Ligand code: SF4
């Protein structure tokens with residue numbers, strides 16, 4: 347019997363664009379559980395960071411770093427072997443929980459990627475405090491595609507309250523150095539994003555930050571705070587307007603669109619997360635366990651493994667996970683919202699953008715005039 351996934355997704359939702367999975371008709375259980383060589387993966391370049399942001403997971407939940415992620419950085423030789431063994435992978439997201447510019451082999455990695463025709467991005471965010479002029483030149487010369495720079499302030503005081511240990515002036519100077527090389531090489535790459543998390547202590551400088559972003563040729567985006575209890579914004583009307591999604595908090599977003607803004611389960615299909623040492627964690631929210639080592643066992647074998655399939659089956663609501671399945675300890679799975687509803691809406695928005703609602707990636711973008 348063909349198991350259709352129509353009980354999970356409506357037929358209407360099956361029409362339209364699809365990422366990573368190759369079909370236009372009915373999605374079957376076999377489709378969702380089959381191995382499709384990924385064109386995009388997330389491969390963490392470094393798990394360490396020199397800053398101490400108050401609600402950053404590494405500092406608020408150190409047990410995560412003692413667990414599956416550990417502390418370390420991606421070696422250039424592992425990267426080289428990985429991209430050669432997996433020619434389907436055309437784009438790699440390097441940023442995860444840590445600062446990629448602390449990786450001493452990053453220069454060799456981005457040079458190799460460029461020469462092998464693999465696109466690199468850092469859309470999840472970098473703090474950009476410690477970046478040498480030589481690295482700025484390499485980012486331009488080797489055509490690094492996209493950098494999201496986390497700058498939650500408009501001056502030293504408002505910035506340093508959250509980016510503890512960082513320097514606003516240093517970050518701005520590093521961006522200016524990068525722009526110098528973009529002009530020198532007459533290149534539009536890397537594209538630059540200024541990511542601003544609004545808090546009570548920086549919301550008064552958000553317009554100043556937007557102006558500075560424009561001067562530095564950066565796209566400005568609001569990211570909503572992940573911990574509502576930490577320094578919640580007071581001027582919600584302003585943040586609702588600037589967020590582009592009419593939301594001042596993640597809860598407001600969920601209430602309006604029926605979607606969890608940053609739920610990452612869909613990455614199991616469209617953007618599998620690999621740790622710096624090759625451990626497959628499947629999604630960027632998984633700090634609980636891995637499903638095998640890609641550097642040792644190969645990407646295909648790991649993505650076909652029972653442990654990986656168990657994660658997929660869990661988020662599709664097809665099994666109740668045992669304690670050996672990482673999802674069983676994930677707050678998303680354990681949250682009050684029924685899992686199948688969350689997964690259904692998030693997968694739908696990831697694979698088939700919902701008409702009228704901002705997509706996950708576009709929800710917080712702010713168009714500049
Ligand atoms: S810059 Fe990013 S990784 Fe570093 S402490 Fe802050 S939130 Fe965490």
Ligand code: SF4
Pocket residue numbers: 609610611612614628629630631632657661672673676677678679
């Ligand atoms: S439930 Fe599983 S796949 Fe979803 S975010 Fe949590 S660990 Fe990732």
